[in-house]
Amino acid sequence: MSVLNVARLGHPVLRQKAEPVDLNALVAPGENELQRLIDDMVDTMRDEDGVGIAAPQVVRSLQIVIVEYRTNERYPDQDEIPLTVFVNPVITRSSDETSSFWEGCLSLKDLRGRVTRPREVTVEAYSRQGEKMVVEVQGFLAVVLQHEIDHLHGIVFLDRMKDLTQLAFADELKTYWTEEEAAPSPEI
Ligand code: ZN
Numbered sequence: 001m002s003v004l005n006v007a008r009l010g011h012p013v014l015r016q017k018a019e020p021v022d023l024n025a026l027v028a029p030g031e032n033e034l035q036r037l038i039d040d041m042v043d044t045m046r047d048e049d050g051v052g053i054a055a056p057q058v059v060r061s062l063q064i065v066i067v068e069y070r071t072n073e074r075y076p077d078q079d080e081i082p083l084t085v086f087v088n089p090v091i092t093r094s095s096d097e098t099s100s101f102w103e104g105c106l107s108l109k110d111l112r113g114r115v116t117r118p119r120e121v122t123v124e125a126y127s128r129q130g131e132k133m134v135v136e137v138q139g140f141l142a143v144v145l146q147h148e149i150d151h152l153h154g155i156v157f158l159d160r161m162k163d164l165t166q167l168a169f170a171d172e173l174k175t176y177w178t179e180e181e182a183a184p185s186p187e188i
Contacts, residue, residue, distance in 0.1 A: 001039045003047045004058040006106050009156060011059070014107055018054075018061045018152040021087050027130040034062075038085055038128050041066050050106045051081070052144045052188045054151035057107050063088045065125075065148040067141065069186070077183065078140045086133075089125035089149050094118035101143045103157045104170065104187035112173055112185060114166035115157050117146050147188045157188075 007013050026034050037060060045053040045066055052067040069081040099119045102112045120138040123145055127133055137145055147157060161167060173182045 001036075001043045004040050004044045006044065006048060006057055007059050009108050009158075011107075013056050013059050013061055014151070014156060015154040016056065016061050017154055018056055018063045020063050021126075023087070023126060023130045026087060026126070026128065034064075035128065037062075038064065038066070042068070042083065045106075048106050049186065050188060051186045052148045053106065054148045056151050056154075063152050065089055065145070065152065067144050067148065069140070069144070078186070081141050081144065085128040086123065086125040086145070086148075087128065087130075089123050089145070089152070091121050091146065091149060092124050092134075093122035095120040095138075099139075099143075101140070102173075102182050102185040103143065103147055104185055105147070105157055106187050107151075108156065108158070109187070110169050110171070112168055112170050112182070113157055113161050114163070114182070115143075115147075115160045116162065117143060117160065121146060123149070144188050 041053050051069045055062040055064040065086040067081050068083040071080050095118045097119045098116050100114055100116045103115045104112045121142050122136050124134050
């Protein structure tokens with residue numbers, strides 16, 4: 001297992017539409033390049049202190065997303081998210097109700113922006129074992145999953161922002177904004 005380089009905004013891979021994963025190749029026994037990629041993505045996400053990572057962020061244009069969040073002192077309000085791998089994820093339902101959250105991104109290091117998204121979504125995907133999953137999520141996990149699935153479509157959180165005055169560096173937010181104005185948030 002190893003830590004991979006993270007593509008930063010400006011790398012063309014972040015603007016490409018990622019290819020679906022071949023599920024037969026995903027579960028093929030023996031030396032398996034896709035399973036190794038997933039392990040390396042987990043290592044990279046943890047090394048970067050991210051809450052999620054999408055394969056294009058490690059310069060692989062494939063439809064794989066990983067999320068994991070363990071509560072820590074810096075962001076005590078967020079729910080824990082166990083390590084979960086989503087292969088070929090699709091959002092099949094979005095609520096009309098929306099919520100706003102300050103998002104960060106490993107590919108836009110240190111920037112934070114306020115993004116409004118559907119509060120609840122249903123996501124269909126496959127596990128790393130190739131099993132079909134359907135999950136209904138809300139709150140923080142819904143934010144993380146929508147952010148990561150956007151990466152598979154060449155979209156970054158800046159594209160979702162309606163008001164660019166709500167974009168700032170994390171240090172400046174901490175210095176000049178109240179927690180009510182800008183709750184601290186991890187990178188996704
Ligand atoms: Zn991101």
